[in-house]
Amino acid sequence: xxxxxxxxxxxxxxxxxxxxxxxxxxxxxxxxxxxxxxxxxxxxxxxxxxxxxxxxxxxxxxxxxxxxxxxxxxxxxxxxxxxxxxxxxxxxxxxxxxxxxxxxxxxxxxxxxxxxxxxxxxxxxxxxxxxxxxxxxxxxxxxxxxxxxxxxxxxxxxxxxxxxxxxxxxxxxxxxxxxxxxxxxxxxxxxxxxxxxxxxxxxxxxxxxxxxxxxxxxxxxxxxxxxxxxxxxxxxxxxxxxxxxxxxxxxxxxxxxxxxxxxxxxxxxxxxxxxxxxxxxxxxxxxxxxxxxxxxxxxxxxxxxxxxxxxxxxxxxxxxxxxxxxxxxxx
Numbered sequence: 001x002x003x004x005x006x007x008x009x010x011x012x013x014x015x016x017x018x019x020x021x022x023x024x025x026x027x028x029x030x031x032x033x034x035x036x037x038x039x040x041x042x043x044x045x046x047x048x049x050x051x052x053x054x055x056x057x058x059x060x061x062x063x064x065x066x067x068x069x070x071x072x073x074x075x076x077x078x079x080x081x082x083x084x085x086x087x088x089x090x091x092x093x094x095x096x097x098x099x100x101x102x103x104x105x106x107x108x109x110x111x112x113x114x115x116x117x118x119x120x121x122x123x124x125x126x127x128x129x130x131x132x133x134x135x136x137x138x139x140x141x142x143x144x145x146x147x148x149x150x151x152x153x154x155x156x157x158x159x160x161x162x163x164x165x166x167x168x169x170x171x172x173x174x175x176x177x178x179x180x181x182x183x184x185x186x187x188x189x190x191x192x193x194x195x196x197x198x199x200x201x202x203x204x205x206x207x208x209x210x211x212x213x214x215x216x217x218x219x220x221x222x223x224x225x226x227x228x229x230x231x232x233x234x235x236x237x238x239x240x241x242x243x244x245x246x247x248x249x250x251x252x253x254x255x256x257x258x259x260x261x262x263x264x265x266x267x268x269x270x271x272x273x274x275x276x277x278x279x280x281x282x283x284x285x286x287x288x289x290x291x292x293x294x295x296x297x298x299x300x301x302x303x304x305x306x307x308x309x310x311x312x313x314x315x316x317x318x319x320x321x322x323x324x325x326x327x328x329x330x331x
Contacts, residue, residue, distance in 0.1 A: 146179045197210050238255045295324045
């Protein structure tokens with residue numbers, strides 16, 4: 001309602017400016033000999049009405065609207081009967097001069113009423129057929145007199161979607177809440193969430209990823225999801241998701257990630273050799289340094305024909321069964 005009052009005030013000011021610039025030569029001065037001065041305005045909540053005298057601030061400020069042009073809701077020309085206690089008014093005065101404590105003579109006045117209640121929050125549901133929307137558990141009716149707006153370009157009930165943030169001003173009418181205005185606000189995009197995990201299953205429109213805590217996370221995949229590296233079930237992946245208005249995890253990207261390196265390098269002396277394992281001591285012969293047992297297999301590359309007592313460099317892969325030598329090179 002304050003928004004409407006401001007709009008009406010702007011309309012009054014523009015009308016006044018146009019009249020002053022176009023008709024200054026033929027417009028008679030007011031009773032005090034002056035013309036309206038830009039900025040000589042009064043606005044506030046009406047606390048009383050007596051004839052054509054409007055009281056604000058419990059009578060400490062009063063307006064004489066007997067000769068004023070009155071604009072009601074939506075800029076429609078109104079009458080004195082539209083001004084009642086509880087109304088919000090914006091008046092352009094005839095003059096900046098006034099006798100002490102006398103009613104201020106208004107040249108034009110815009111009138112609107114403050115809504116009985118203002119509700120703000122996410123819209124739960126919209127019923128275009130029944131002309132209602134639900135907000136904060138309350139069903140709110142809209143009529144042809146309900147104004148719509150906001151930074152999402154809403155022009156009517158059909159433009160409002162569940163989970164959008166709205167501010168509704170409403171009055172109680174015959175036991176129901178009837179909206180006088182509905183403002184819809186743009187929401188900030190939800191933050192993206194990153195996690196690392198292992199692909200458990202791949203479906204047509206969703207994947208299940210087991211995260212680092214062992215919890216299965218279902219992510220929605222769609223035409224906008226970027227799949228990078230052709231990940232398969234069992235592969236490690238880095239996942240970027242956003243949570244939509246329905247609470248679903250929508251995958252922005254799923255990228256196959258390389259497992260962390262589990263290679264180890266050992267430089268030492270060969271302590272023993274048997275068919276499937278070698279013992280390597282990193283210290284000099286006869287020292288008390290710990291020894292490493294590495295397994296060898298058909299894939300292990302042996303370079304330089306090392307023997308017991310030779311210095312070697314070992315590259316090994318750590319597995320659940322222990323260190324498996326990739327190569328053993330004589331130094």
